[in-house]
Amino acid sequence: MHNKEAKSLDLIIKVAERCNIACTYCYFFFGGDDSHKHHPPYLTADAASEIEAFLERVTADGAVENLMIYFHGGEPMMAPKPIIGRIARAASQLAETGKVAEVGLSMQTNGMLVNEAWIRFCTEHGIGVGVSLDGDKAANDLHRIDKNRRGTYDRAVQGFRRLSGGNDNGVDLKPGLLSVIDPQGDGAARLDHFVDQIGAERMNFLSPDGGHDKDIGQAQIAGIENFMLGVFRAWVRRADGNLRVRFIKDVLDTLLSDEGARTCTASAQRMSRILTVSSDGMLSAEDTARTLDARFRDIGHVRDFDHVAQIFSTPALAEMQHAALTAPEACQSCPWWGACRGGTFTNRYSARDGFDNPSVYCDALKGFFEEVTAWLVRGGIPIEDIERRLILSGSFPGAVHGPDYTDHKKVHLRASA
Numbered sequence: 284m285h286n287k288e289a290k291s292l293d294l295i296i297k298v299a300e301r302c303n304i305a306c307t308y309c310y311f312f313f314g315g316d317d318s319h320k321h322h323p324p325y326l327t328a329d330a331a332s333e334i335e336a337f338l339e340r341v342t343a344d345g346a347v348e349n350l351m352i353y354f355h356g357g358e359p360m361m362a363p364k365p366i367i368g369r370i371a372r373a374a375s376q377l378a379e380t381g382k383v384a385e386v387g388l389s390m391q392t393n394g395m396l397v398n399e400a401w402i403r404f405c406t407e408h409g410i411g412v413g414v415s416l417d418g419d420k421a422a423n424d425l426h427r428i429d430k431n432r433r434g435t436y437d438r439a440v441q442g443f444r445r446l447s448g449g450n451d452n453g454v455d456l457k458p459g460l461l462s463v464i465d466p467q468g469d470g471a472a473r474l475d476h477f478v479d480q481i482g483a484e485r486m487n488f489l490s491p492d493g494g495h496d497k498d499i500g501q502a503q504i505a506g507i508e509n510f511m512l513g514v515f516r517a518w519v520r521r522a523d524g525n526l527r528v529r530f531i532k533d534v535l536d537t538l539l540s541d542e543g544a545r546t547c548t549a550s551a552q553r554m555s556r557i558l559t560v561s562s563d564g565m566l567s568a569e570d571t572a573r574t575l576d577a578r579f580r581d582i583g584h585v586r587d588f589d590h591v592a593q594i595f596s597t598p599a600l601a602e603m604q605h606a607a608l609t610a611p612e613a614c615q616s617c618p619w620w621g622a623c624r625g626g627t628f629t630n631r632y633s634a635r636d637g638f639d640n641p642s643v644y645c646d647a648l649k650g651f652f653e654e655v656t657a658w659l660v661r662g663g664i665p666i667e668d669i670e671r672r673l674i675l676s677g678s679f680p681g682a683v684h685g686p687d688y689t690d691h692k693k694v695h696l697r698a699s700a
């Protein structure tokens with residue numbers, strides 16, 4: 284099977300290592316990795332030149348078919364536009380000249396600095412935009428606060444609306460919303476708010492960072508499950524084919540077609556091929572994984588690498604590649620491995636066992652998968668097809684060892700969905 288995701292490269296480029304607000308849960312500033320204090324506040328012109336040359340080198344041998352660039356921070360809209368524009372143009376040219384089959388450009392912002400100039404800029408360069416928001420004003424302003432401890436909801440929503448067509452030229456960039464799950468929150472209410480009050484059509488909800496070295500109790504895990512089920516039930520109730528919730532779509536894609544099941548495998552591999560580039564041009568592992576341990580940071584400067592394979596054979600990234608292809612021992616008899624992959628890297632991690640753990644939110648994930656599957660079966664999808672697809676997506680070329688499905692329990696259906 285040709286697997287284009289095995290030839291993907293995703294770069295999170297830290298165009299700004301400063302932020303205009305101070306969210307209480309921010310992994311970048313408050314997650315234990317203080318390297319931002321020693322980095323230039325914004326991506327330097329020298330680093331931008333080195334990144335352009337790096338992109339030329341690592342794509343010259345056809346090793347990258349699919350390139351995704353995320354302009355990230357801190358707050359990326361604090362960075363100078365010309366520097367971002369240079370990298371956006373360099374990446375787009377790789378697609379135009381056929382060196383890379385597909386190039387995607389994206390920016391994740393807190394929405395506070397969105398103005399006409401940024402809308403023109405993102406439109407001209409084909410940069411998709413996502414806005415971070417954690418629910419209605421009360422929920423969002425619990426954690427997403429500025430440096431004067433004021434809530435950011437009103438300004439973030441204003442930014443989202445500007446991006447959605449509320450600007451001088453009526454350009455609709457169709458921004459997405461990105462939200463962190465609140466174990467005490469109401470998932471259904473949050474989805475309804477995003478759709479009915481904000482007008483969003485694309486969104487995702489992320490599990491909170493944290494792995495086995497943090498004290499995450501059963502109440503928090505149950506809260507995560509309730510939140511996910513709330514989002515799912517509200518999504519089902521709305522029966523709106525245009526409403527895309529990423530974490531639901533990922534599971535449905537896996538369970539509804541054999542091709543989708545194969546792609547789920549590819550997506551898991553892609554997760555381990557995400558790199559972060561600091562404002563000085565240093566490469567690290569995926570952004571949240573950088574906070575796990577110093578070995579995932581500063582694996583080398585972009586100028587040090589000529590080939591993608593060199594990067595992924597460094598010890599830290601080889602460890603993450605291995606983890607992406609290897610079921611933790613506790614997941615090896617789990618029927619949901621094909622859809623779950625043990626959760627995110629950070630939710631799997633412990634200092635003692637590395638990534639050889641199930642997600643800290645394992646029980647919540649199982650509850651979610653059970654309810655989605657029960658809903659599909661009630662809708663007429665044969666359980667045998669779902670089980671076959673879980674096997675298909677769970678065992679794949681290159682797997683170090685996948686789960687043993689030969690004696691696994693039947694997928695357990697939740698009676699009351």
Ligand code: SF4
Pocket residue numbers: 613614617618619620621623624625626641642644645646648649
């Ligand atoms: S549901 Fe739990 S045991 Fe199953 S694959 Fe996910 S983390 Fe592992």
